Amino acid sequence: MSEYVEHSPSGTSVGRVEKQFFTFAADEPLLVESGRSLGPVTLAYETYGRLNASATNAVLVLHALTGDSHAAGYYETSDSKPGWWDLMIGPGKPLDTDRYFIICSNVVGGCMGTTGPASVDPATGRPYGLSFPVITVGDMVQAQKCLIDHLGVGRLLSVVGGSMGGMQVLEWSVRYPDMVRSAVPLATTTKHSALAIAFNEVARQAIMADPAWNGGDYYDGEQPAHGLAVARMIGHITYLSDEAMRQKFDRRLQDRCEISFAFEEADFQVESYLRYQGQKFVDRFDANSFLYVTKAADYFNLESSHGCGSAVAAFAKAQCRFLVASFSSDWLYPTYQSRAMVQAMKKNGLDVSFVELEAKWGHDAFLLPNARLSGMIARFLDRAAADAAKEDARAL
Amino acid sequence: MSEYVEHSPSGTSVGRVEKQFFTFAADEPLLVESGRSLGPVTLAYETYGRLNASATNAVLVLHALTGDSHAAGYYETSDSKPGWWDLMIGPGKPLDTDRYFIICSNVVGGCMGTTGPASVDPATGRPYGLSFPVITVGDMVQAQKCLIDHLGVGRLLSVVGGSMGGMQVLEWSVRYPDMVRSAVPLATTTKHSALAIAFNEVARQAIMADPAWNGGDYYDGEQPAHGLAVARMIGHITYLSDEAMRQKFDRRLQDRCEISFAFEEADFQVESYLRYQGQKFVDRFDANSFLYVTKAADYFNLESSHGCGSAVAAFAKAQCRFLVASFSSDWLYPTYQSRAMVQAMKKNGLDVSFVELEAKWGHDAFLLPNARLSGMIARFLDRAAADAAKEDARAL
16 A cells, blocks of 8 residues: 555544543552552544554554643534644544544643643542642553553554653553554654753743642642743743744844843743743642653653663564654654664564654654654555554454 | 963962942932942952953953852961852952952842841931832942943953853953953853743742742841742752752662652751752842842843844954853853854854853853863963053053
8 A cells, every 4th residue: 555655744634532441450550660550541542534443553652741632623613723643643644533543642641631730639639739640651651551542442553752752652552562563753862861851850940930830739729820821931941943043033122123131031932931821820730740750751761761771672572563754853762762762672673663753842842743754654654554454364 | 482381270369358348329320221320339349360451451350140240269267168250359369469460349129238138228317128119130230330431451361251241241342342341151042942931930039939938028026038049959950960969869778778758857868958058048048139130030131122122233342352252061051152242253253162061060160160161261361461451562
């Protein structure tokens, strides 16, 4: 099949979708990596397309730091925006819902329907706050596996995600190798660098410096909005790039002809953009969840958790085919980090395709239209589906 | 003379030095670029070496964002550290105090002895706070010129500085071309990029988000220490580089063998380093001054203020010889920005030496030992001094 060689980035929408919930670990709590336990756990998730009879067409999409289960379509016809990866998921799109059954769930520790620090602790009847156990990427994946089992999928056709979603992809590939036929880690890393940790740490300090944060116990009052906004602004700088910012903003002024010689109002468009992003984020995200997901990303180290410090040893556990993509202007997870993981995969004889995509938009590029990436993902899934069909045929 | 070809980075110390003060603009206030006026103005400054009889050996050193007038030597024998550029200034060092008369003054708007927002407004008897006029790099340089006049120097042998100090160097070269024989802008830019503005804006927002900031009116109580610490942490990330952080910290843990699975204590050395830098800064720097100096850096645009938007037109006003240096891992003011300024200088037929120095330590590299940079600066000043001597001889 070569229908995707001339892949059109358009496709159509999956249309109206609904957030679903799966609750588990009520009787037997989930043991998390810190040694603590958590239960019951509810995962918010969405599915698009239909699971086929042999349950071989399921693709798990994994979201980034502050993403959610709403990857495609819309909840209400009045929604101003579709799900966060709508350009990639839908009929005729790379994650083709006419062919694949797409699953996306919100991570544990998040605040978009999945159990996290803002959830009520059944033991106390009050929100967990900081008593919520610190979560790792491994814990997120462990919870996702419960959902995949529940949905009756024995082996995923693919696991796909960028940034912290890509970390989950990597974790899936070595934690549950039998369950993963192919994997697409995008704009990601096998371990958070000191630079990436540094940005997250400053963002956390901004939240924790806000008196309203109150040691994480703020759910009866106002949330630490100032600190969370600053944290988000820091994040947004890392999602762009020097060149992206120059092209998008340069030194253009915001709604004024002259600099203000004052501090209250934004002079430059880039300042106005960051303030707006900070404010917008406060309305949709929980400050404690931000602490938890950034900590999970910082703790992520596939090499130490699965390979005693060696990436080669870690990927010795993987069995799937990989498509790895980095973006030339991504300075949060630069290409050299993807190259290192690709080398470690290859040393294990794994089937790996790797591409560094020329993109000026920095780390966020994986969320933006990119015909080359779309085509590569479409063809990659097509190959994985062909393999699955062959195996199905042999099994019959 | 070639005594510096085999330049040793050692040299000796200038020894004990004293902060001095120069007050002016008492009767006739300084008119600043915003259109407001300021007076009286006190500049804190230090000098090292002796001004020669013909006053041709004066070198003005210009400090970066949060620097001060204490560039070399020590105040007390018990001081744990010398001035911030002690490795460059002293007998036998590149800025050789046996030959040159070195002057360094704290910028207007600062908080190290020079008039700034923490100073008392004579009109009210209370600290200026935000009623202090917003200051530009041009204003800083205008005030420095008053000091240079006062010291009896008609023409500076050289103006030398890195980062925001480099901006002042560039400003000097086009604002007072008759007074500048040579100029050494290091790790700097003719205009702040959107990325650089973005980092400063987030730092300012961190300060202004701190309730203790109180609209800049906090001098009767505690200063906004939490916000200022976060602002400084952001700054410190930009002063390093991905590679520098990897070499300096990587993922090494701080005083522990295992990650903590908690938020209060630092897990990683890089977190501990940033927290320490933030705390240390709070003890020595005023939060409002941080707002003022970052704003001055953001507003800096030599091209618009001196060339109607053209760097070539701006440098048409310059007459001096330049030594421009950038650092390969500096992503705050990357080399392409230095290259652009060098091209604009060359289009005006100016005598320009340019070097991109291989350095892994990011933007801060200009403050660190670098034998190649030291040698280049020494030789460059030597040439300028030779020129000055020739002119002196002709004038006799």
